[in-house]
Amino acid sequence: MTSIELWAIGIVAVVIAGIVGFLIGRRQPVGSPEQLKQLTEAHERQLSQTQAELDAYREEVHSYHEKTANLFVSMAAPYKEMFDHLTEGYDKLGNFTERKVLPDRAGALLDGPDANKHIPPVLTEDLKLNPDYTKVNPTAAQKDY
Structure with missing residues (x-):
């Protein structure tokens, strides 16, 4: 066999493989309903x-x-x-x-030293004088923890 015959056989084989691949690829299209369902x-x-x-x-x-x-x-x-x-x-x-060590309520220990800054002094005094004031006005003092 000569080199021309080998080249001819190689080219024919590539063409046949291309046609077979194309036909197999066309049998089941990429976007078939069955594939989409799966x-x-x-x-x-x-x-x-x-x-x-x-x-x-x-x-x-x-x-x-x-x-x-x-x-x-x-x-x-x-x-x-x-x-x-x-x-x-x-x-x-x-x-x-002279000096009180424990606060009036347990939750005050968790509040920290600046806890009463947001409560007006008048309300703080009202709470000391009338402990039931928080029942009438629950927003006047912080909740006891």
């Missing part, structure tokens, strides 16, 4: 799986925050009870008229 179903399965994972995560986060809130509430009650006990003993047993 792709849509696959995407919907993936979407529903992702949505289920997101819902499970949200439920886990909700449960975590609910448990945290419950633990905080169960922890805060004994601290408030202890503060009330200490305040009662401080007022009853101590003679500390």
Whole structure:
């Protein structure tokens, strides 16, 4: 065989492979309804799986925050009870008229030193004179923690 015959056989083989590839490619077009249906179903399965994972995560986060809130509430009650006990003993047993160490309410310990700046002095004095004032006007003072 000569080199011209080899080139001719190679060219014919490439042409035949091209025609066969073209015919196979035309049998199933790229955007056929069957392919689109399969792709849509696959995407919907993936979407529903992702949505289920997101819902499970949200439920886990909700449960975590609910448990945290419950633990905080169960922890805060004994601290408030202890503060009330200490305040009662401080007022009853101590003679500390010049300098008061404990604040009037337990939540004031968490408020910090600048907590009463936003309450007008008149309201602060009204609260000291009339502890039930907050029941009539709940916005007058901060909530007791």
